[in-house]
Amino acid sequence: MSPKTPPGQTRDQIFRFVRERLFEGLPPTVREVQQAFGFKSVQTAREHLETLVAEGRLTKAAGLSRGYRLAEGLALPAMALVPLLGQVQAGELTTAVEEPEGYIPVPSRQAAEGMFALRVRGRSMIDAGILPGDLVLVRRQSAAEPGDIVVALVEDEATVKRLRRRNGRLELHPENPEFFPIVPEPGALVILGKVIEVRRHLEGMPVYD
Amino acid sequence: MSPKTPPGQTRDQIFRFVRERLFEGLPPTVREVQQAFGFKSVQTAREHLETLVAEGRLTKAAGLSRGYRLAEGLALPAMALVPLLGQVQAGELTTAVEEPEGYIPVPSRQAAEGMFALRVRGRSMIDAGILPGDLVLVRRQSAAEPGDIVVALVEDEATVKRLRRRNGRLELHPENPEFFPIVPEPGALVILGKVIEVRRHLEGMPVYD
DNA sequence: TTGCTTACCAGACAAATGTGTGCTATGCAA
DNA sequence: TTGCATAGCACACATTTGTCTGGTAAGCAA
Structure with a gap:
């Protein structure tokens, strides 16, 4: 035995x-x-x-x-693909097709609903550990809490910043002393979504499309 | 009929x-x-x-x-789970099971072979955009190139550092001026693997186990 | 016609597979 | 000790399931 x-x-x-x-x-x-x-x-x-x-x-x-x-609840996470948007155009981003560069796999079908991904371009968030080239996974929402890292529309460009409240108004703060906060006109702030995950691939990453 | x-x-x-x-x-x-x-x-x-x-x-x-x-080619993109190791014990880590804390989904079965994940604990790599609490996905390999970010064994603890060659020997360099490089005795450096991906969940992440 | 192919059926056999009964051994607690 | 629970084993049996042999019928082309 x-x-x-x-x-x-x-x-x-x-x-x-x-x-x-x-x-x-x-x-x-x-x-x-x-x-x-x-x-x-x-x-x-x-x-x-x-x-x-x-x-x-x-x-x-x-x-x-x-x-x-x-058993129920332990079910396998079914994979879903989230579109990786390249150029975020003017307007609302809600228009159906923004020419995705590819698709990012996420482990939950449910979580993937209403999500999109962006590739970070500037160095304005390096103190938050978000480097140029990183992927951010974003859940679409038009409002967010102070302290959240959000994707917002600034002059027809999508930008990743931390949302802060100062003097009673919402501002977009970089996390890099070389950059200055963005202070939108009250009511003019367009939030596209909240960053819920950051990914960095140090080695070749498979691209789905 | x-x-x-x-x-x-x-x-x-x-x-x-x-x-x-x-x-x-x-x-x-x-x-x-x-x-x-x-x-x-x-x-x-x-x-x-x-x-x-x-x-x-x-x-x-x-x-x-x-x-x-x-048939081949018609198959669904399959996900695999990579073990999230908590305490990395002495020796080689190659001993079969190290009590995983959980499992991290990756989008490719093939890529998941020989991979494991760790949760970063120190602040020694913040200038590389690796923050405490981040997950690093690691491919097991006992050697790496200078410039790679590796997981190495230092006094029976797994540590994430960048591999550098200086004066003809390999060293483990933090990316944070508050920390000092680790200079192992020649031949005493135990590399567990190379970091190939960094993930940070800013919002609740599902844990599988 | 003949011959060939496809779609379908009947019945059987054998291997794969799920299930049940009874057993040994170890550890732990009353 | 006794009793109970867990881990494991041996063997048998029934069902499920893959496989095989042989058949019918319809369509089509030479």
Whole structure:
């Protein structure tokens, strides 16, 4: 008999194994789990799987081959592609087509709704750790809180700045002492969205389109 | 016998059915195809499936249940999860499991091979735009080029620094004037991998585990 | 006609796979 | 000790599932 492992440890690995296989598109059979973990009996694998079902981490379709699935809530993050906009044109950006340069994958279909991506061009945000060439993922919204990093429309160009409130009005502040804050006329500030993620690829990044 | 349909028409619909099922995560069995299309014989479904394989639209793993897959090139862009390692222990990090804190989704299965992720803890790389709390995605490799940002092992702790060559030896340089370079004994430098991506989530990020 | 192809059916067999019963061994707590 | 839980094993059985052999019927071209 194989040595006994600490309680739950093997089961965690089995859970990840099943999830991995689901990612690849083909759920494992009980015997595939058995072989993957070197169990000498099918039943050992089966008991672990059934325990995972009882724990609510897996679900199963009884009788079906390869019937184990991830439980609700643990579902695989389905990938979605967010458009990488190049030139952000005048107006509202809401006009359907802005000639995306490509598409950025995000791990949640839901989160991708109403998102777009931009490539940062200036050095005005380097103290916030946002460098030229970085990608910012932006959720579209026309308002934001002071302190948020936002994408705003300044003279028909999209710019990334931190939103600040000063003297009762909203301003766009760079995070680089070499740059000056932008003080829009009251009511003239057009916010395109809020930056919710920053990505920097130091090595070749696959482009989707 | 059911009425005979025009050549290829039923087969196209079977292809779409299989693709749909693959997208949902559970490839169909031959008999499930049979029932979905109301065939009175298993063999009818089987012949269509085998024809799709012969046409190069599907592939199959013979003998396996639910063994039909989409052919190369027709596959969906698949995501993979990269382990987010918390404490990087001594030694080589190559020991199988290091108690991942979670898993980070990356958009390519292939790229995920041999990768891991770390959460940055210090402020030593802020001038490179790497802030505390940022995630770095690392490809495992034991050597790197000067100029690369690497993860190296310093006194049993993983640290992110830029690799530099000075006076003929490799050093680990921070990107923050408040910190000093680390000068390992020649030959004592343990490189765990190269940083290939930096991510910062400014808003709640889903954690997978 | 003949011959060929495609679409479909019937029934059987064998391999893959899910499931059940009974067992050993270890650790822990009452 | 007893009792209980977890980890694992052996073996059998039934269902699911892939596979095979042989058939019918319709359309089309030589």
